[in-house]
Amino acid sequence: MNVLIIGAGAMGSLFAGRLKAQGANVFLYNRRNSHVDKINQSGLTIVERDNQETMVPLTVVHEVSGASYDLVLVMLKTHATKNVLTQLKDSFSVNTLFVTMQNGLGNLETISAIFPNNPVVAGTMGCGASVESAGRILHRGWGKNWIGHSKDAAAQKKIGGFIEALNCSGLETELAEDVQTIIWNKLFVNVAFNSLTAVTRLRNGDILHTNEGQQLLERVVTEALQVAKAEGVSVDAQQTIAKCIKMGNEEIATNKSSMLMDILHKRKTEIDAINGAVSKLGKYHGIPTPYNEMITGIIRVIEANYDLQVD
Template sequence: AKLASQGATVHMYNRKNNHTDKINMEGLTVLVDGGVNQTVSMTVFHSPEMIDDYYDIVIVLVKAFATEKVLLSLLPHLNRNSIILSLQNGLGNAETIKKIAPKHIVSVGGTETGAGVIENGVIAQRAFGKTYIGETNTNNEKLTHFVQLLSASGLESYVVPDIQRVIWNKLMINIAYNGLTAITRLRNGDAVRSSQGKRIIEKVVREAAMVAQAEGISFHDEEILRKCIRIGYEDIGENKSSMLTDIIEKRKTEIDYINGAVVSLGKKHSISTPYNEMITDLIKMIEASYSISVSSSK
């Protein structure tokens, strides 16, 4: 909606549901700070055949485990010169896309902007951080133009050279908040304001920083921790994390790509990650028991 409001031609691709029907009929309404920020006329395509092949950039924003299925069906309809840009959370997204689309230009970014569906056709923006996008070897002018449009629309964005750092920087925030808020059903800010929550955030982030270092990504533990805590109080405090939304909606989560990825990489490097393992196990337990979970005291 923000890009479209800058005059860019933006199409969305999603399977058909009540939300997409409402958007196609009445446009997409974005709420910011409780008020209506804008309603933008948008088209959501439901079938790959409806896709034209002229897109400069294709942004992948499905859950990590759905990338393969969605992109495989779209690929025959995409121009080779289109940049495929993942703004998904977690580790392994670039690798998944490159496997499916080896001849395309692939870029990965991380966004500290967040939103959720409030009702059909209406979304609320509740996280207001920056977006960083990794450079590509070619077609950087397209990316530069893209971030200019994003920034002009109010979503502060940058193209940056070190893509692994971009991914891990964003991952640290998800490691800190997504699993914890999904288990406690708290907004990010409420999680970090609890002394126990803050302690758990410190533990999971410190474990992840050790694993990142073993992977060759250098992080100053205290600095990354300070950023994760600050952002929880400020930019993303009001947000319900995407994983909390998944748990509320009884959906599969991206835990394997976030805290679960820290556990797997920790094993590879013989680094113990008990706090990330606990968060991963609890989320998997919740995911596996939606149909039998207790929701009433009676």
Template sequence: ALQPLMPRLPETTPVVLFQNGLGSQQRVAQIWPNHPILAATTTEGANRPETELTVHAGQGETWVGALTPAGEARLRKTASTLAESGLSVNATPDIFDRLWQKLVINAGINPFTAILNCPNGEILAHPFYQQWIDPLCREISKLLTASGQSPRSATALREAIETVACNTATNTSSMRADRLAGRKTEIDFINGYLARLGAELGIDTAVNRMLTDQVEQLN
């Protein structure tokens, strides 16, 4: 999406990446290291029941941080500009911590909702979820520690995932929405990213690979 646009933008124009998962942000920063590249994550809730209708389903917090040195210089101004939209926007010196927090939740909810074809809250009582959530959280806990992120136990990760699933019980995840609309899902940058990271770090990520494979078979 950025390839045809970047040559037309001044090198001083900030580019803010709002998306789930990890992997693509680092790639963009590597390709355009001299541009102010920033990443953002949000807990705002929205859905699109119709092509031309977007519904704001819940208020949250938005965090933005720099991925390149030029992005650091533009961070405060960019956060301020985004806040003019009415969002609650926070500048952070460590956006990857926030991106990982979102990644954990997405990895523990989205693939299950896509595979089981149900709203977020309904996964909690399903045998498939009950079978795999603990080993999934153990994999993610090992990956957090090995990649230098704030360590979190598998138990704490499951609690965080299930708190969000309960709080958004009637919501349709973005991955399930993609499945229902026949679109390509984000799985390759969520559980797929975790599976690739595990391969790089020498950590077994069999559950992440299994969930990735199952969701890809739905496409």
């Protein structure tokens, strides 16, 4: 199976590197930057849990026309999805399966609108990674990944093969019976940590060192839980908040969130697909979301004024 991963950030690089190390026929697609250039020159270095390093020869391509891919894994930042995929809309056959494992809400709908004749499924990641330097990533989250079903029999067969390949590569992945609930559960974690760490410039676990930090986490997640319920998603509020806090204290404590990294590098964030999506859906359902609305506004102010920041 020929696999193309669109987006060579930390997570796209991790999935491509792990799959390639197991002999999969996988390529990364991304615009040129220092990280991409380093991978093409010297391979990708993955630093694992025990700080053991693996170097994987990997190719990052800048064009996809003329190649045949069975499966395309979309790992772009959500705000880049429409622009990047629209440019590639004539590059794939109608048999190509698209899988999105991006953060936030709305990714499945965006991809389906661009490729209306292709099978598209959503999934979510429980693992985590960050780019330490060009060509070098830190694997710092080891949760389970999930991918949803497809009604297309051929696409479903590809999903099964892809899940098997991911498991063989060490990235634990399962087929999800109810992928939307799992996506919302991942959103709760992103709502809890991405924006708060971006504002405070702290690692995930560090925002829980004070009562105020824990209270902020509980309030943004509580609002998201209320919106999820209005969307028909059944979740236990107390268990969800407790799980977020446990993850922040244990599994992802030392990780720098993707939104924090975007802020530190003065890039556009995924706030609109995470806390902003909660606020937007809250308005649709008539549910007040003052904490998510405020923190979305703060992140947008930061994004709009990178050049004016005081050192």
